[in-house]
Amino acid sequence: MDGFKKFLLQGNLVQLAVAVVIGAVFSELITAFTEGFITPLLGIFGGIPAFGELYFEINGSRFLYGRFIDALIGFLLTAAILYFFVVMPVAKLMDRMSKAEEATTRDCPHCFSEISRKAERCPQCTSQVTPDALGPEQPAAT
Numbered sequence: 106m107d108g109f110k111k112f113l114l115q116g117n118l119v120q121l122a123v124a125v126v127i128g129a130v131f132s133e134l135i136t137a138f139t140e141g142f143i144t145p146l147l148g149i150f151g152g153i154p155a156f157g158e159l160y161f162e163i164n165g166s167r168f169l170y171g172r173f174i175d176a177l178i179g180f181l182l183t184a185a186i187l188y189f190f191v192v193m194p195v196a197k198l199m200d201r202m203s204k205a206e207e208a209t210t211r212d213c214p215h216c217f218s219e220i221s222r223k224a225e226r227c228p229q230c231t232s233q234v235t236p237d238a239l240g241p242e243q244p245a246a247t
Contacts, residue, residue: 132183139179144171211237 112118140157148156159171210219216230222237 132179135179135183135186136175139175139182143178143182144175147174 144156157171157175160167160169209222211222213220213227213230213234215232216227218229220227224234225236226233
């Protein structure tokens with residue numbers, strides 16, 4: 106029972122639960138924005154006041170294509186917001202961090218293992234190497 110309680114109170118599980126709740130609320134917000142602002146704008150251009158209620162019938166079956174278009178617009182808005190405000194900034198941050206990490210190491214010219222730029226001897230093959238105190242993109246210290 107203690108293991109189960111520990112699992113439930115784990116930080117990752119709590120963060121995941123919060124993310125799911127915020128995601129659901131965000132989805133409702135995007136849906137309301139789409140139905141309240143975007144599709145009425147589309148309705149203005151098409152001359153239809155309630156765009157989300159558009160449908161066609163075949164043999165008495167009603168196909169609500171207006172709601173599908175609402176959902177599609179909501180999906181595209183959500184995907185665009187997540188991409189431009191979450192994915193791109195995180196990718197840029199990760200790229201910056203990897204460049205900073207790359208600048209602190211180099212390959213040994215003898216065994217091609219990764220060593221510090223400041224190393225005078227390779228820890229793997231013990232060959233003597235010339236220290237490279239400055240990386241290719243690092244400015245000189247003053």
